[in-house]
Amino acid sequence: MTSRLLRACLLAGALGWSLAGGASEILIAASHDSPALQRFVAALQQRRPDERVRLLPSHERTTPDALPADARLILLGADLLDWRLGHAAGPPTLILQISRLQAQQRLGEQRPPQLTLLWSDPPPARQLQLIRRLLPQARRVGVLYSAHSVVLADELRRMTAPPGLTLEFQYWPDTGDSQPLNRLLDSSDVLLGLDDPTLYNPSSIKGILLASYGRKQALIGPTAAFIRAGSLSSTYSDQQDWLASLDALLDRAPRHWPRAAYPAHFKVLSNPQVARSLGIELDDDERQAERLRQGEPQP
Structure with missing residues (x-):
């Protein structure tokens, strides 16, 4: 397959995902607000200008099942893992800044559906x-x-x-x-x-x-x-590496997300x-x- 044909297939696949409702809201949540968090949200929005990327404030974090089902949720840090695990229902979720040991303490060997763990420790x-x-x-x-x-x-x-x-x-x-x-x-x-x-x-x-x-x-x-x-x-992996890895995952339908992964960048x-x-x-x-x-x- 030529590189031009491959790019066309990828574009068509991405378009199909968008038309199917994939180009939905991207919600980002963390335990504490900070200038670094605001910069992270802004940088992801810049990478994905055709989608709405916004910070999920604490008063909107009632229960995960109350969030839009077609949204994609990004949690920063292990502190919010327990909140997400409180309900099986809820949007597909990516969890960053969590180490293998932090996940082991909370999950053991379980990898719940709708949840993708992106490890913070080096592979x-x-x-x-x-x-x-x-x-x-x-x-x-x-x-x-x-x-x-x-x-x-x-x-x-x-x-x-x-x-x-x-x-x-x-x-x-x-x-x-x-x-x-x-x-x-x-x-x-x-x-x-x-x-x-x-x-x-x-x-x-x-x-x-x-x-x-x-x-x-x-x-x-x-x-x-x-x-x-x-x-x-x-x-x-620094913030730019995480953003690049996230960008690649968000181009894919959540059903194709891995249960766990290290950042590729x-x-x-x-x-x-x-x-x-x-x-x-x-x-x-x-x-x-x-x-x-x-x-x-x-x-």
């Missing part, structure tokens, strides 16, 4: 590819996990690691006891952080970094928020000072992200 497969590109000499990837992040560790165990990498797991029930951390560092070449606040937090991160860098080992992740603290690198953030101290030569973050994108499966 583990993407983080492993970042390790492979940044540290080609690394062979053993150490992974710490707690009782809260067993589900994330199990997901990693089920994954096929990139060629040349093996995963080493260590349960760490008490961050006040450094022995599990040291055991893992002795059997690893690099640490992959999971987005588990019980392990990676302002109180624990200094000890983890001192122990790992004492062995000339880098920490990847757990999120971009830890780069300034001393993590070497991480993939992440992302960037890489690295810490050059940490790289120099570890003797690691970093490539430009934009070029690194582009190489990762080229290596990912295309939708």
Whole structure:
């Protein structure tokens, strides 16, 4: 199929969705109003000028089933998940800024219909590819996990690691006891952080970094928020990436939305000072992200 014919088919499909009533109201809700939220709403409206995008004020959030059934609802943050789950009826809903662990605490393994969870933590497969590109000499990837992040560790165990990498797991029930951390560092070449606040937090991160860098080992992740603290690198998605990912989903009929997904658009953030101290030569973050994108499966 030629690119011109493909574009025509996509346009026809989008038009059919619009004529069928898809070009409806897009409602955005968050726990608290803020200038950043207002900018997000305005930016999405700019991307979708033919639709009405508006903030759903708290006084209109009576029950989800009271909202227009043909609307599409975007919730920012895990705080509103319980409100949405209060009624099975209601418009199809996208939930942003929710981590795997936050969803696990509220939902377990359930993925309710009419609900799409867009994960805020970096995809583990993407983080492993970042390790492979940044540290080609690394062979053993150490992974710490707690009782809260067993589900994330199990997901990693089920994954096929990139060629040349093996995963080493260590349960760490008490961050006040450094022995599990040291055991893992002795059997690893690099640490992959999971987005588990019980392990990676302002109180624990200094000890983890001192122990790992004492062995000339880098920490990847757990999120971009830890780069300034001393993590070497991480993939992440900023507002523009989320808007692009949302835009693509909103072009599709809600019945074709996945139950859960990571954002397709992302960037890489690295810490050059940490790289120099570890003797690691970093490539430009934009070029690194582009190489990762080229290596990912295309939708």
